[in-house]
Amino acid sequence: MKKKLLLAAALTASMTAAAADYKRLVDYRQSGFTIIGWNMGTVGAMARGKVDFNAERFSDAADRIAFMSTVVDDTFVKGSMGGSSNALLEIEDNWDDFNAKMAQFQEAATALRDKSKGAKSIDDVKAEIGALGKSCKGCHDSYKAD
Numbered sequence: 001m002k003k004k005l006l007l008a009a010a011l012t013a014s015m016t017a018a019a020a021d022y023k024r025l026v027d028y029r030q031s032g033f034t035i036i037g038w039n040m041g042t043v044g045a046m047a048r049g050k051v052d053f054n055a056e057r058f059s060d061a062a063d064r065i066a067f068m069s070t071v072v073d074d075t076f077v078k079g080s081m082g083g084s085s086n087a088l089l090e091i092e093d094n095w096d097d098f099n100a101k102m103a104q105f106q107e108a109a110t111a112l113r114d115k116s117k118g119a120k121s122i123d124d125v126k127a128e129i130g131a132l133g134k135s136c137k138g139c140h141d142s143y144k145a146d
Contacts, residue, residue, distance in 0.1 A: 026085045029075035032068050039064045040136075043112075046122055047129050058125070059116040065132070066113035069106045076102070086145045094142075101139040108132040 039061040045051040081087040112128040
């Protein structure tokens with residue numbers, strides 16, 4: 001009986017630690033997407049003409065989006081979707097599709113970053129902004145809770 005109680009206690013401690021790790025992972029992922037969203041706001045404001053195009057600020061925002069696209073990719077692990085996360089459980093049933101969408105996002109973010117170097121006006125990066133927005137929407141429509 002004592003062995004069963006010790007085993008149960010060990011399993012409970014392990015499950016509690018795993019739950020804490022998933023919570024930290026979700027917090028980290030959500031922080032990454034907050035950074036992406038903040039920088040997308042800068043890009044979007046310039047694209048809509050609400051803020052004058054500033055090549056340096058735009059390029060800095062594009063750099064951050066591209067970098068963070070690789071960071072958040074590493075945070076999608078089995079068991080970390082649902083609950084307090086906006087990531088839907090459907091991700092776990094559709095890894096191949098989800099990973100393809102994440103790759104499209106990363107490619108679009110990289111293309112925007114690369115094209116932003118030397119851009120003289122928003123017109124120089126409009127196509128890349130559109131592709132990035134499309135990649136975000138493609139994943140959000142399928143795998144993000146509203």
